[in-house]
Amino acid sequence: MKLIKLNKMENENNVVTLMRQMENEFMAACHDAEKFAGGNGSAGTRVRKHMQSLKNLAQDVRKEVQEQKNTVTA
Secondary structure, three states: OOOOOOOOOOOOOHHHHHHHHHHHHHHHHHHHHHHHHOOOHHHHHHHHHHHHHHHHHHHHHHHHHHHHHHHHHO
16 A cells, blocks of 8 residues: 655644544554454454544544635634
8 A cells, every 4th residue: 555645834724634543543553453453352452542642633634624715714
């Protein structure tokens, strides 16, 4: 699996920071998913935990984007 790496920005935006966190969480989920596919049941629990964290981070990204849009248009 190949992911597009987010470029470093001098003044990193909160959205980019959250996306980096999502990328790290996703990579950890992929690692555990491979273990789960190999028969490690405990890794399945970790995959579910990673996915919940991704869901929460995605919601944070949505909120941050909306906040920034509202600040610009206000």
